[in-house]
Structure formats: structure tokens, C-alpha cells
Amino acid sequence: SAVISQKPSRDICQRGTSLTIQCQVDSQVTMMFWYRQQPGQSLTLIATANQGSEATYESGFVIDKFPISRPNLTFSTLTVSNMSPEDSSIYLCSVEPGTSGRYNEQFFGPGTRLTVL
Amino acid sequence: LAKTTQPISMDSYEGQEVNITCSHNNIATNDYITWYQQFPSQGPRFIIQGYKTKVTNEVASLFIPADRKSSTLSLPRVSLSDTAVYYCLVGDGNNAGNMLTFGGGTRLMVKP
Structure with missing residues (x-):
């Protein structure tokens, strides 16, 4: 399994700023994912x-808006840039350790609740 | 990627058995079926996974018919704490990072 923490747990930000x-x-993992809910x-x-490797973005998401860093096997950051109220959401990271004995099992962090005013 | 379809919501009462069905008509040969549970203010967590027939663990059972175009998550004797959203995912178990598409999920409300 894997234990994941996220910071901050929540934040309220002003339009036009970045977070x-x-x-x-808690363990080294190759595959890490960022979700929005x-x-x-x-x-x-x-x-x-x-x-x-460079992050791979899904359709509708671009690096300029959501730059991601992955400096090592235990850490990643997601930046939400030039925020607008439409970015208000919960952002979750997950990992797929590949060690649970189950295919593609993901372990999720608790999420970061973002509110943009 | 196989798309999944689930009921939007279900209501039940404590002590009842709950069955949530997921349709995945385009499931591929290498695809596994996985169910996650998500409580409010938490990330989803794995419940059960299967490929065919029946799988049972301490939390739930998963029934998969021979054609694998659907699957049913069965929760025995639910309690109030089973109130959550349940997601069905389908993906190629032979390749990492291939089960990342969450459908709409089923919001289960368990009443006293």
C-alpha cells in the first residue's frame, strides 16, 4: 500500500493568483496522477x-495552466495558475505502486479543496 | 477504453443487501473491473477487483457474468457508514496506468 499526504488541505485564493x-x-513510486473533482x-x-519524464496531460488540460513537477519518486507538485472561480475544485493526487497484488490499484491522497474568489 | 455506466443514486436501509450494477459493453479481453468507494472529503479507496465469475472479500462481492459486459457490486447488510459514492472502473490489467477513467459513480444513501 501507500500513504499519501497533500498540502494544503484547503485554501481560498483570489482570482489571478496561483497555488x-x-x-x-511514504514510498517510492513511479506512477503518480493528478485528478480534479x-x-x-x-x-x-x-x-x-x-x-x-515530462507529465502527460489529458485533453482539456495544458501545462501552462497546470504545471507539474516530479523531482523524485516520493514527491510531486501541481500548480493551478492564473486561477478563476471555475478552478474551484478538489485536487487529488494518487499513485499506483504496483505492489498490492491487484492490477492498477490506486491509492489516493485526501485531496486539496480549493476555492477561488 | 471501455466506458462504464452506473445508476446515479440508490437508497437503502440498514441491514439490507445492496447491489450496484455497472455496464461496460465495450470491455476488452485484458480488462479488469475494479470498484472504488469514496466518502465525503476523502479520496477514493479500493474495494474489490475481478476479471470473471465471482470475487468475494471481507467488504463486498463482485459478480461478473460470462460475457463480462456488466458487473454487480454486492454489499451485504449495509450500515449507515456505507453511505458513499461507488465507482466502477475498467482497464487493461496488463499495463500500469491503464485504469484511470472514473465514470459518474453511484451515490448510495443508507437510511436508518
């Missing part, structure tokens, strides 16, 4: 962030 969300894992909605994958 960097941190994701820390808007209120009452399902999860939408933003990007895959594998250590040693």
Missing part, C-alpha cells in the same frame, strides 16, 4: 506525472 499543491508519498462530480484525470 501550488504538494503530494508526498468538482463539487458533486466524479474525478477527472488532469495528468500523469512519472518521475524522469
Whole structure:
């Protein structure tokens, strides 16, 4: 398994500013993912962030808006840039350790609740 | 990627068995079926996974018919604490990072 922490747990930000969300894992993992979950909605994958390579973004998400860093096997950051109220959402990171004996099992962080005014 | 379809919501009472069905008509040969549970203000967590027939663990059972075009998550004797959103995912178990598409999920409300 994997234990994941995220910082901050929540924040209220002003329009036009940027927020960097941190994701820390208690073990080394190659595959890490960032999701967005808007209120009452399902999860939408933003990007895959594998250590040693550039992040791969899903349709509708671009690096300029959501730059990602993955400096090592236990840490990643997602920045939400030039925020607008439409960016108000919960941002979750997850990892796929590949060691649970189950295929593609993901472990999720608690999420970062972002409100943009 | 196989798309999944689930009921938007279900209501139940404590002590009842709850069955949530997920349709995945385009499931591929290498695809596994995985269910996650998400409580408010938490990330999803794994419940159960299967490929065919029946799988049971301490939390739930998963029934998969022979054609694998659907699956049913069965929660025995639910309690109030089972109130959550349940997601069905389908993806290629032979490749890492291939089960990342969450459908709409089923919001289960358990009443006293």
C-alpha cells in the first residue's frame, strides 16, 4: 500500500493568483496522477506525472495552466495558475505502486479543496 | 477504453443487501473491473477487483457474468457508514496506468 499526504488541505485564493499543491508519498513510486473533482462530480484525470519524464496531460488540460513537477519518486507538485472561480475544485493526487497484488490499484491522497474568489 | 455506466443514486436501509450494477459493453479481453468507494472529503479507496465469475472479500462481492459486459457490486447488510459514492472502473490489467477513467459513480444513501 501507500500513504499519501497533500498540502494544503484547503485554501481560498483570489482570482489571478496561483497555488501550488504538494503530494508526498511514504514510498517510492513511479506512477503518480493528478485528478480534479468538482463539487458533486466524479474525478477527472488532469495528468500523469512519472518521475524522469515530462507529465502527460489529458485533453482539456495544458501545462501552462497546470504545471507539474516530479523531482523524485516520493514527491510531486501541481500548480493551478492564473486561477478563476471555475478552478474551484478538489485536487487529488494518487499513485499506483504496483505492489498490492491487484492490477492498477490506486491509492489516493485526501485531496486539496480549493476555492477561488 | 471501455466506458462504464452506473445508476446515479440508490437508497437503502440498514441491514439490507445492496447491489450496484455497472455496464461496460465495450470491455476488452485484458480488462479488469475494479470498484472504488469514496466518502465525503476523502479520496477514493479500493474495494474489490475481478476479471470473471465471482470475487468475494471481507467488504463486498463482485459478480461478473460470462460475457463480462456488466458487473454487480454486492454489499451485504449495509450500515449507515456505507453511505458513499461507488465507482466502477475498467482497464487493461496488463499495463500500469491503464485504469484511470472514473465514470459518474453511484451515490448510495443508507437510511436508518
